[in-house]
Amino acid sequence: MRQYRPHMKCDVVVIGLGAAGLWAAREALESSKDVMVAVVDRRVGYDTYSPCALPFTLNGEVGVENVKHSLPDLPRLKKMLGREVTKLNPEERIVTIKDVATSEVRSLEYGVCVVATGSSPVLPSIRGLREALGRGATTFSTPEDAMGVLSTLERGVRRALVVGCGVVGMEVSHALSERGVEVVCADALPYPLPGVLDEDMVKMVIGHLVKEGVDIRLNTAVEEILLQGGAVSGAYLGGEEVPVEMVIVAAGARPNSHILQGLVEMEEGYVVVDERMRTTQEGIYAAGDVTAAPSPLPLGRIRTGLASVAYLQGKVAGRNAAQEVVGGNPSERYLGSVGVFAAKVGALEVAAAGLDLRSAKAADPGAFAVKMKGSSLPDYFPGGEEMTVKIIADGSGKVVGGQIVGGSGVYWRINLIARAIMEGIGVDDLSLWEMAYTPPLSDIYDPLIHAADRARARLRRRR
Incomplete structure (x- = not known):
């Protein structure tokens, strides 16, 4: 019985x-010496963690406790x-809080609320998957998931299936392969990361994984997970039975927005926020994976699921929440x-x-891309590493996207491209950006500037 x-x-x-909540709390405290902050999370044993580091716990690059x-x-x-x-009651500004262990219920009266509830892993509709969870199958989004995988590996797993060839799926697949595990990475899409990387750039990553021993299966649905003796024994992929002893699901995430259902405007489950990180409900801000936020790209609001975005949104939400609660006007703006x-x-x-080429052409039929290979160091200096730089520009020559593999x-080069996109820089100006130079660290004619020159030349030929 609840108390x-x-x-x-x-x-x-x-x-x-998570990242958004941590920084929201921190910035709210630092913005005003008079503000009292409460943070609520169902996690126990530790306060927060770095999810982006989890794949690297599997090959020993970092310990689980360190994240x-x-x-x-x-x-x-x-x-x-x-x-x-x-429950969240915005009219009375009260949240109802339940103790996960004891079911004790309390109410908390607040001045301003910041919702930073993050996201949860998507569990695909695969026969036998739910029954296999905890028996050799797992999602991969928490330290507990990582510990579970490491524990399973210690029992001598030889073959594993990774469901989803996105960023996490690729990183996990490579880490497992480094441990000597035979890995099949399967994805129902014809190529992974659509809308993020163009197919020609993805093929470089896929090629690298194949060379490292990962069996990549694209255009291949995982149809069923098989159990034998209470443990994972195999899977059906595209009609073929494949023996595996472990299944890791890395098939994306969905926003944890249910607490705001019916209270604020949403887009496909994501909470709509403005540049102040305000929702459409007075007194409620939102930040991180749960949001659909403003973007300078011609796509409307953006949903990224990136920790680098979550922490910035959390900073803005925390500062503005503190300003509002002391009677000020929220002035911080998310860019x-x-x-x-x-x-x-x-x-x-x-x-x-920014945009991949398909999205750029959908926004502007005149959009184009250039791609070139270069080295991180001068040809005459040892230790240079090859990279392929792709710059995407709209019909006027403004940089709207970029991709680099190498x-x-x-x-750091992609960060420069991102800044160019944010500032509306054209390829003409990008080709003249000053870059630091010393032979042990860089080439005087950096691959990024070289790519910008090619884009500039192509633009001039079209005029």
């Missing part, structure tokens, strides 16, 4: 303690872990996202920002 206790009060309540983090105990901060918000991301698949770095240095 009820008198309600408590706080100025700002943050629901969820867990604690929020400092502060006088104006109340951590309410092991609890979940079951929008161009979806810039980077991934590391073994020695290969993969990164993209060795060391990919990630």
Whole structure:
């Protein structure tokens, strides 16, 4: 039977303690010395963690305990872990909170609420998958998932199936392969990461994984997970029975927005926010994976699921929530996202920002792309690593997208492309950007600038 206790009060309540919630709480506390903040999350044992690091726990690059983090105990901060918000009443500004272990229910009166509830893994409709969970099959989004996989590997797993060839699927597949596991990575799509990487760039990543021993199956649906003796024994892929002893599901995520259902405007389950991170309900902000947020790209609102986006949105939401609760006017503005991301698949770095070519052409039929190969260092200097740079521009020459696959240095170059997109820079100007140079670190004619020159030349030929 549920027990009820008198309600408590706080100025700002943050629901969820991922990247967005952590930074929302931090910024709210730092923005005003008078603000009391409460954070609510059902997690127990540790405060928060770095999900993007989880694939690298499987090959020993980082320990599982190292990706867990604690929020400092502060006088104006109340951590309410092991609890979940079951109801949000925006009229009375009260949230109902249940203790996960005891089912005790309390109410919390707030001034402003920040919803940063993140996302949960998608569980595809595959026969036998739900029955296989905990018996050799798992999703992969928490430290507990990683510990479960490592425990299974210690029992001598030789063959594994990874469902989904997105970023996480690729990183997990490579990590397992490094441990000597025979890996099949299957995806029902003709090529992974549509809307993020063009097919020609994805093929480079797929080729790298195949060379590393990963069996990539595209255009191949996983139809059934097989159990024998209470454990995973195989799977049907495209009508073929494949023996596997472990299944890792990396098939995307969906927003945890149910607490706001019927209270705010949503798009396909994502919470619509403005540039202040305000929802359509007064007194409620949202940040992170749960949001559909403004973007300078011609796509309307963007949903990224990126930690780098979540923390920025959390900063804006936390600052504005603190300003509002003390009677000020929320002034912080989120600049929008161009979806810039980077991934590391073994020695290969993969990164993209903005629109892929198909999306760019849908927005502007005159859009075009150029691609070139270059080296991170001058030809005469040892240690240079090859990379392929692709720049996507609209019909006027403005940079709207970029993709890079190669060795060391990919990630910082994609950040420059992202800045060009944010600022509306054209390929003419990008080709003249000043870059730091010293032979042990870079070439005077950087591959990024070389690609911009090619785009500029193509644009001039079209005029």
